[in-house]
Amino acid sequence: MPEESSERSNFIRDIIIQDIESGKHSGRVQTRFPPEPNGYLHIGHAKAICLDFGLAAEFGGKCNLRFDDTNPSKEETEYVDAIMEDVKWLGFQWDGLFYASDYFEQLYEWAVQLIKAGKAYVCDLTADEIREYRGTLTEPGKESPYRNRPIEESVDLFERMKKGEFPDGSRTLRAKIDMASPNLNFRDPVMYRILHMDHHRTGDQWCIYPMYDYAHGQSDSIEQVTHSICTLEFDNNRPLYNWFIEQLGIFPSQQFEFDRLSITFTLLSKRKLLTLVQEGHVSGWDDPRMPTLTGMRRRGYTPEAIRNFCANIGVSKTNGVTQLSHLEYFLREDLNKHAARVMAVLRPLRVVIDNYPDDVVEEMDAVNNPQDESAGSRKVPFSKVLYIEQEDFREDPPKQFYRLSPGREVRLRYGYLITCTSVVKDADGNIVELHCTYDPETRGGNTPDGRKVKSTIHWVSEAHAVDAEVRLYNNLFTKEDPNEVEEGQDFTSNLNPDSLEVLTGCKAEPFLLDTVPGTRYQFERIGYFCVDRDSTPGKPVFNRTIGLRDTWARIEQRENK
RNA sequence: UGGGAGGUCGUCUAAUGGUAAGACUGCGGACUCUGAAUCCGUCUAUCGGGGUUCAACUCCCUGCCUCCCAGCCA
Numbered sequence: 001m002p003e004e005s006s007e008r009s010n011f012i013r014d015i016i017i018q019d020i021e022s023g024k025h026s027g028r029v030q031t032r033f034p035p036e037p038n039g040y041l042h043i044g045h046a047k048a049i050c051l052d053f054g055l056a057a058e059f060g061g062k063c064n065l066r067f068d069d070t071n072p073s074k075e076e077t078e079y080v081d082a083i084m085e086d087v088k089w090l091g092f093q094w095d096g097l098f099y100a101s102d103y104f105e106q107l108y109e110w111a112v113q114l115i116k117a118g119k120a121y122v123c124d125l126t127a128d129e130i131r132e133y134r135g136t137l138t139e140p141g142k143e144s145p146y147r148n149r150p151i152e153e154s155v156d157l158f159e160r161m162k163k164g165e166f167p168d169g170s171r172t173l174r175a176k177i178d179m180a181s182p183n184l185n186f187r188d189p190v191m192y193r194i195l196h197m198d199h200h201r202t203g204d205q206w207c208i209y210p211m212y213d214y215a216h217g218q219s220d221s222i223e224q225v226t227h228s229i230c231t232l233e234f235d236n237n238r239p240l241y242n243w244f245i246e247q248l249g250i251f252p253s254q255q256f257e258f259d260r261l262s263i264t265f266t267l268l269s270k271r272k273l274l275t276l277v278q279e280g281h282v283s284g285w286d287d288p289r290m291p292t293l294t295g296m297r298r299r300g301y302t303p304e305a306i307r308n309f310c311a312n313i314g315v316s317k318t319n320g321v322t323q324l325s326h327l328e329y330f331l332r333e334d335l336n337k338h339a340a341r342v343m344a345v346l347r348p349l350r351v352v353i354d355n356y357p358d359d360v361v362e363e364m365d366a367v368n369n370p371q372d373e374s375a376g377s378r379k380v381p382f383s384k385v386l387y388i389e390q391e392d393f394r395e396d397p398p399k400q401f402y403r404l405s406p407g408r409e410v411r412l413r414y415g416y417l418i419t420c421t422s423v424v425k426d427a428d429g430n431i432v433e434l435h436c437t438y439d440p441e442t443r444g445g446n447t448p449d450g451r452k453v454k455s456t457i458h459w460v461s462e463a464h465a466v467d468a469e470v471r472l473y474n475n476l477f478t479k480e481d482p483n484e485v486e487e488g489q490d491f492t493s494n495l496n497p498d499s500l501e502v503l504t505g506c507k508a509e510p511f512l513l514d515t516v517p518g519t520r521y522q523f524e525r526i527g528y529f530c531v532d533r534d535s536t537p538g539k540p541v542f543n544r545t546i547g548l549r550d551t552w553a554r555i556e557q558r559e560n561k
Numbered sequence: 562u563g564g565g566a567g568g569u570c571g572u573c574u575a576a577u578g579g580u581a582a583g584a585c586u587g588c589g590g591a592c593u594c595u596g597a598a599u600c601c602g603u604c605u606a607u608c609g610g611g612g613u614u615c616a617a618c619u620c621c622c623u624g625c626c627u628c629c630c631a632g633c634c635a
Contacts, residue, residue: 008583036634038635071634074634074635130632131632171633182565209633211632232566236565312573312584313574314573314574314575316573318568318573319628320572323573326586367594370595370598414594456596458595527597549598550596550597554596
């Protein structure tokens with residue numbers, strides 16, 4: 001019996017609990033995650049993965065990874081490899097590793113069996129004709145003229161289809177069910193089509209390939225899957241899923257449907273993501289703006305954050321849209337706990353501390369992670385000339401701005417308290433440098449006299465600064481629903497032109513000189529960043545994973561309205 | 562239009578005939594060497610109309626709305 005879990009339940013979990021209690025399948029739980037290797041996994045798949053693997057794990061069951069590779073025209077090994085990597089990265093390990101193509105021989109034999117039982121026939125109608133004969137939502141279809149051809153003839157034709165005697169599209173094997181069924185899936189669905197095309201695993205061994213409906217349920221059955229969890233749009237396919245299993249009299253796997261994940265400002269359709277890649281709107285499947293797991297990984301998402309998110313949003317049958325902010329909450333929550341703090345200045349403004357000695361360098365103690373004492377501390381060099389963030393200074397500060405401005409004192413984090421004494425401008429009136437004085441009594445940022453400073457800002461010593469490139473990412477789409485478009489337009493018209501901003505000449509503390517790609521940091525007061533694989537020795541590149549919550553930006557925005 | 566699946570705070574999810582709850586968001590405050598985090602407070606919901614019942618989000622009837630299905634895709 002499963003332990004009482006603090007995890008929130010959902011209707012599928014409840015069903016499993018009931019099945020276990022009633023002794024169904026002797027309490028055995030077997031699930032599977034069945035991606036088609038025709039694209040990369042995205043956050044929507046993560047929800048399914050968490051369910052399939054999570055439920056199996058919770059109830060002492062098993063979960064297989066099975067590639068649904070029945071359509072060689074779209075599938076590639078590149079995707080197979082990427083999918084396995086992503087599943088592992090998310091934190092799951094499959095029990096069995098299978099492919100629908102493992103079952104091609106068995107599926108073929110069962111098809112022959114169905115033909116011989118008068119439940120399937122070879123049809124010579126063209127694709128267009130099949131469509132015409134299918135009828136419409138409101139009108140019943142017509143029976144194919146080949147529907148009642150002799151069984152032996154279908155057996156023979158099907159065998160010759162397999163042998164490659166007929167061209168693509170010339171014939172199909174169809175189940176003989178009911179052309180008048182209100183469920184269109186029952187109107188003699190195609191089971192096999194002819195496709196003279198190499199398959200990523202079986203090569204040229206086959207030139208007929210099973211359709212999803214004919215392959216999926218039987219694959220589940222072969223693997224003794226007890227709970228076959230899929231998304232809502234397969235609801236209409238469930239009766240057919242059951243029909244094949246019943247006709248064949250094989251292990252009765254059962255299908256359960258849950259709501260697919262959708263997120264605001266995000267597209268979760270493999271087809272459309274492929275378009276973004278192919279048309280060059282993004283740099284690839286792992287572009288940090290992509291909702292793919294590989295893209296999110298490069299962006300700096302943690303598997304924990306994604307898993308927590310999936311657990312929190314729940315599972316139901318309601319077609320809803322989850323807000324991006326919900327995902328971002330779990331991202332920040334996890335990063336806050338684990339990311340080491342460092343100081344980096346994105347848009348540098350030079351500061352000269354006039355009363356600080358010219359050649360002195362002090363090593364200041366800085367805490368690595370206030371949320372995690374075990375993370376320890378490090379030394380940060382302090383000297384006469386520093387960089388601060390441009391937006392941390394205002395010559396003419398608005399009311400609620402309490403960072404640096406002429407005559408005002410602020411704290412340099414872990415450094416000293418400084419007061420701005422003068423502003424240097426270029427010929428065009430742009431601020432190029434600040435002059436300040438420091439209070440020697442405030443070393444480390446402490447105030448022995450107990451005086452309060454309203455603001456603490458980050459900084460980097462000019463002489464010790466590491467030059468860095470920083471890539472700032474924003475939503476890939478400008479609309480909450482990227483599919484909401486003007487007549488004649490497609491989703492690409494909603495692409496955000498400002499989804500990527502590249503900053504060069506950023507200044508980071510020396511700690512970041514030799515950092516490893518994939519490492520995540522919090523740049524204090526700015527956000528969370530992840531070292532990109534484009535980094536070169538001495539020249540790190542950072543991806544902004546997500547900004548810190550920015551109350552000041554919100555205030556300022558409100559005031560400007 | 563035939564069939565199927567759904568409709569609870571702005572969003573996501575609970576409540577399975579018995580006080581409509583939680584998370585996210587928003588707003589307000591406390592605290593702060595990150596305008597972060599944390600803490601506290603707070604706004605807002607059962608699609609409409611009938612019925613059954615001591616009692617209805619839950620059961621019944623009815624209407625409305627949304628999503629899915631007419632691939633030799635999955």
